[in-house]
Amino acid sequence: MTGLEDHEGDLAAALAKIGRTAMFAELVAQRWSGESVQVDSKTTTLSARPRLQGVVFRAWAGGHWQEAAASALAGAELESSVTRLASELARASGGPAPPGAPSTSRGEWKTQPRRALRDLGAEGTISLAKQCRDWALAVPGIGETQVRLSWDEEQRLYLNTAGARCYQAITRTHGLVVPIAMEGGRPEFDYWNAGGVGGLEVLGTLDEATVRGVAEGSKAMLAAKAPPAGAMDVLLDPSVGGLFAHESFGHGTEADQFVRDRSYLKPILGQQVGPESLTLVDDGSRVGAWGSIYCDDEGHQSQRTVLVDRGRFVGALHDRETAALLHATPTGNTRRADFLSRAFVRMTNTFVEPGDRSFEELISEVDRGVLLEHGTSGIEDPLGGQMQLKVKKGHRIEHGKLTDLVGSMALSGKVLDFLREIKGVGTKEGFVINPGFCGKGHSDYVPAGTGGVYLLSHAIVGTA
Amino acid sequence: MTSGGTSSDLAFRLAERIRAEPPWEVIGERARRYEVHFRGHEVELERGPLAVEGFGIRVLRRHGEATGTGFQASTDLSPEGLAAAVGDAETISRHAEFPAPSVELPDDGQAPPEVPLVDPKLWRDPTESLRAYVSALLAPFAGRAGVVPTFGSVRATLSEVTIANSSGLRVGFNGTNVDLEVAVKAFGGPEGTAPGEYWVTDEARRLAPERFPAAVDAWCRYAADVRRAKQPPTGELPVILPPDVLEGILPAGLGFRLSGVARLRKLAPTVGTQIGGENISLTDDGTYPWGAGSAPYDDEGLPRLRRTLVERGKVVGHLYDSLYGAAFKVPSTANAARSAVGPSMDLKFAHAPVPALSTLLLAPGSGGSLAELCEAAGEGILVQQLGWARPDAFTGAFGGEIRIGYRVRGGKIAEPVRGGTVGGTMFAAPGLPSLLASAVEIGDEPSLTGRLVSPAVLVRPLSVAGATA
CATH class of the missing domain: 3.30.2290.10 (PmbA/TldD superfamily)
Known part of the structure; x- marks a missing residue:
C-alpha cells in the first residue's frame, strides 16, 4: 500500500471535481500503521494495525452539508463516490453560502518520538511486555497478568477548495499493566495505564517497582470494603479530576451543543461558576499529551483554549459553523473518529490546572468523606448539567485521615453544585494527563486526554 | 458453496x-x-x-x-x-x-x-x-x-x-x-x-x-x-430493571466471564457453578430473528446455534470459537465474533475473531408485567434509564447514575427520580447478594433490545445512593 502523498494528485483532482458543483468542498484522507503486543500467562498476541486507508469528502449543498467516503484513494471506487456526491450536490443547487470562513492554513507536521517503540521491533516489544508480566506474577497471590504495549501512527491529509493543505502524522504510544489477584474464585485487580503522543518516553516509569506496586494494589483490592453511599465530601485524585473536567466543562462547552440549544452552560457564559483557584483548559497543542493533534479536520491548527479562568466560565470549543453562529473563532477542535465518521466539535486534552493546596491539606479538611482513585469512565449530561464519574477504588476519609480501602464507585452530581462546593484545588504535584477515548454520544471515539490535580468538593457516591 | x-x-x-x-x-x-x-x-x-x-x-x-x-x-x-x-x-x-x-x-x-x-x-x-x-x-x-x-x-x-x-x-x-x-x-x-x-x-x-x-x-x-424529578433515597432497595437497562448490563457482564477467553485465564465460573437464582436461565441464540448479534453464520463461517449457558442459575456451557475450543479440545460453539469498541471502524473484516455472545435470551419468569413487578416490589425504584452502567469484565461490578426513574410506592409507579446511583455486582459467592442471585422476580413480557431478549427484572436489593438516608 502506498502512502497518502502518492495519491494527493488523485485526491486533489477529485476535490476539484466536487468543487465545480459546490460552493465549498474539503476532504480528509487517512491512513494508519502500528503494532500492538499483548501478553498474559497463557498467550502472546502480536497485532498489526490493519492496512486501512480512506477518504471522506464534505461539500456544502446550499442548506446543509453533504458527505461521501470511500476506502480507495484512486481508481474506480473513488470516482464512483465522487460522481454520486456531485450528483447529489447538483440536485441541491442554490441556497446560502456555507457558515463561517474556511481555513487557508498550509503545513506539515510529524511526531518525532525520542525513542520509538517501533524501534524495539516485535521481539523487543514482546520481551519488554513479558518482563513486566513476570514482575507482576512474581508477587505472591497474583494469578494472572495482562500487559499491552502498542504504538500507532496515523496520517491525515486535509485539503479544501479555499487552498488549505494540512498534512500530519501522529505517533501515539500506550502501555497497560493489569495484574489480577484471585481469592476463592473471585478476581480483583488494579492497573497501570500511560500513553501519549511520542515514543517510549511517554510511558514514564514502567519499571519493576511500578509493576510490583500495582500488583500489590491488586491484592489489596481483594480486601476492599464496600464503598460508602450518599452525599459526602469527595476528594478526586488527578485521574478523576480529569474525568470531571472532561464530562463537566468539556462536553458542555462543545459549541455544537450551544447551537442545538442543548447546553446548560450556554446561558452562563461569562459568569463566575467556581472558586478562583479553579482553571479548566482544553489544549490540543500540548506536547506529548495523548489527545494532542497538530491541526483539526477543518484545517485549523490546534491550540490551548481556556474554558474556566479562575472560576469564571470564559470559553467554548468551536468549529467553523459554531464560531460563525456564535461570533467566535474556530479553536482547532473539529475531529472525525475516522474517514467513515462525521466531524463534530470534540475535546483534545482537557484538564484542571494546578492550584495551591497540598494533598495533606486537602485530606485534613475532610471530616467524613471518600478519596476517589483511578477514574475509569464518565458520562455527561449536556442539557441537564449532571455528571457521572466511575472509579476503580478509593479510601474512606475520617477525621482528616485516610482509612479503609473501598471498591469501585460512581459519583453523581450536578456540575454547578459541585463547582460551588469546591473547597480546594491541588498543587502541581501529581499532575497527570491520562490516555483515553471519548465518544460523542455513544459512538465516534477519538483519543482524548484527561487529567489534572486533586480536587476537593461534595457529591453523591455509591456502589458501581 | x-x-x-x-x-x-x-x-x-x-x-x-x-x-x-x-x-x-x-x-x-x-x-x-x-x-x-x-x-x-x-x-x-x-x-x-x-x-x-x-x-x-x-x-x-x-x-x-x-x-x-x-x-x-x-x-x-x-x-x-x-x-x-x-x-x-x-x-x-x-x-x-x-x-x-x-x-x-x-x-x-x-x-x-x-x-x-x-x-x-x-x-x-x-x-x-x-x-x-x-x-x-x-x-x-x-x-x-x-x-x-x-x-x-x-x-x-x-x-x-x-x-x-x-x-x-x-x-x-x-x-x-x-x-x-x-x-x-x-x-x-x-x-x-x-x-x-x-x-x-x-x-x-x-x-x-x-x-x-x-x-x-x-x-x-x-x-x-x-x-x-427528585433524587432517590439512599439504601438497599428493591429495584426494577426493564430490558433497555438490562441490555447495558447483562451481555457485557456475562459475555466475557462465560467465554473461553475467561476460562483459559481461570476467570470463568466452571460448569456446575451456581451463579444465580433458580429462576435465571440464559441462552445464547445466534439465530434469534433480527437480533443485533444474530446471523446465519458466526464470523468463522459456522452456522449459528442456540445454546443454553445458564440453567436454573447453574453454568452449563461456555462460548468458544475454533481457537479457544482447540485449547480445551472442544468444538467451537459458533460464537466467533469480530468487532471492537474503540477508535477504529466497527467493521468485521478489520478484526480477528474472538469468542463472544451473539444474542442473549433471559428466560421469562412468573413475575408478570411491569406493573405486577412494581406491585411485588412494594416500596422501591423503577429505573427507566441508567448512565454508563456497563459491568467490569473481571469483577462484575456494575452501576451508574439514574438518568430517569420512578419511586415505587405501595406497589404503584409514583414520582420521578433522577441523580444518585444504582449499583451492585453481577456475581457473588453463594449466599451473598448479586444481580443474578437477587433477581427475585423475572417478568413474563420479553422484548428484543439490541443484543438482549429479556423481560423486566425485580432485584431485591440493589444499592441505591441518593441525597438522604
Missing part, C-alpha cells in the same frame, strides 16, 4: 489467489453506510454512500504444542495488497503463541439457519428510506408544546460478508444495521424550571417507523418527568 445469501464474492475471489500454507481463512466485507443527522426539525447533514471494501486474513501456524496466529486486514484488494497482508500475517504468526497444538477451521458442510437480517426496503433504496424514516420520526413531535427534538441521527449500514478458508468453506450473508440517536428536550412552563432531556439510543436490524407515535409519546413524557 453454501451461502446464507450474499451479493458479494470478495472472500471467494481472494481465496483463489491466496498462496499460503493451510490453515488460513479470509473474510471479505463490502459495507455501505448512509446517515441523516438533524438539528431540531432541519436536516443538518446527509452522508452516504460511505463505502468500504476490505478483507482480513488469518493464518494459524503450529509451534510445537502451541499455535501462532497471525492476522492482517487491508482495503487494498490488488494482488500486491493481498500478498502484503498475507506476508504480515505470516510474520505476526511467528511471534504469537496460543496454547493449542492444532486448530481446525470449519469446513463447508452444514446448512445455516434461516435468520432474517436484511431490511429489504432499506437495502433497495437506503437514501430515500432514511429520509422517510427521519420524517416519520419527527412527525409525532409536530404541534407539541414545550417539547422538541434538539438533535439526532439515523445511521444505516448495509454489509455483505463473505468467509472462505483452506478447508474449502465458502459462505456469506448480507445484513442491515440501524443506529438511532435522538435527544428530546422538555422546556417552558414556570420560570426558573430547568429544561429536561431524555436521550434515546438504540441498535436494530431494520427500520420500524410504526413504533414512533407511541415511542415519541413515551420519550416526551420521560423528558418532562426529568424536570420534576
